[in-house]
Amino acid sequence: MANKHEGADGPLVTGLAPVYTDRCTLLIVGSMPGEASLRAQQYYGHPRNHFWPLLYGLLDGGAPEPDYEARLRFALSHGVALWDVLRACEREGSLDSAIRRPEANDFRAFFERCPSVRHVFFNGSAAAQWFARYAAPRLPGDDRAYVTLPSSSPARAMPLSAKRQAWQPVRDAWLAAGGQRIAGSDSAGE
Numbered sequence: 001m002a003n004k005h006e007g008a009d010g011p012l013v014t015g016l017a018p019v020y021t022d023r024c025t026l027l028i029v030g031s032m033p034g035e036a037s038l039r040a041q042q043y044y045g046h047p048r049n050h051f052w053p054l055l056y057g058l059l060d061g062g063a064p065e066p067d068y069e070a071r072l073r074f075a076l077s078h079g080v081a082l083w084d085v086l087r088a089c090e091r092e093g094s095l096d097s098a099i100r101r102p103e104a105n106d107f108r109a110f111f112e113r114c115p116s117v118r119h120v121f122f123n124g125s126a127a128a129q130w131f132a133r134y135a136a137p138r139l140p141g142d143d144r145a146y147v148t149l150p151s152s153s154p155a156r157a158m159p160l161s162a163k164r165q166a167w168q169p170v171r172d173a174w175l176a177a178g179g180q181r182i183a184g185s186d187s188a189g190e
Contacts, residue, residue: 014088015105016043019072020081020114025177026170027110027117028055031127032086032102034153042068043082048154050163051123055080057164058171077181078174081114085130104134111139119173120144124151145173 015032030043037045044051045068052064052071059078065071075082083105090100111117122128128148136142150158150166158166 011092012088012090012101013038015084015086016041018081018083018105018110019043019076020083020110020117021076022114023079023116024076024081024114025079025116025118026173027081027083027114027120028123028170029120029127029131030082030084030123031130032084032089032091040068043072044152046154049152050154050160051152053160054152054164054167055170058167059174079116079177080170080174081117083110085127085135102130102134104130106138107131107135108138111142111144118144118177119169120146121167121170121173122146122148124149124153126151 013032016037020027033043034046036047037043037049039045055075056062056064059074059080061074061078065074072082085104086102087105088103122131125148128146131146147169149169150163152163
């Protein structure tokens with residue numbers, strides 16, 4: 001269960017560990033998991049979040065597996081790592097606009113552990129803004145491709161079909177990296 005205790009601007013919430021292997025070529029970065037995801041200890045754990053249908057659809061996976069561990073294996077086997085910009089923050093509820101006192105994750109260390117990541121996709125503009133403010137300054141000379149996508153959150157009122165079109169760069173990057181499953185990428189690392 002995520003650590004939660006009271007701070008000056010609401011409960012202090014701690015995010016999830018990164019999901020990756022050293023063979024991942026794409027990283028999808030959110031801002032901070034919402035309450036449903038933190039309760040479930042799952043990336044994109046809200047049942048109405050479009051993330052898993054988007055990822056499976058874009059990477060020729062059909063319908064998402066109901067089992068979370070199977071979903072993670074799917075992402076990793078397609079070279080997709082998952083993480084969030086923020087390690088911790090104070091926040092009431094799940095909205096990014098309620099985030100106070102953000103603490104960023106260490107992306108320099110992450111990229112050292114996972115140097116094959118060449119494409120970073122922000123799941124929503126808030127993730128891109130938090131990254132630009134707190135993480136990017138610690139990555140001088142970074143030559144990865146960064147793309148901001150519409151949020152997969154149910155709070156982002158946009159039909160799944162429109163989100164899938166906007167998320168097409170994920171598929172394009174996956175195809176450019178070979179567009180196939182990566183053998184031996186079925187376990188997550190930290």
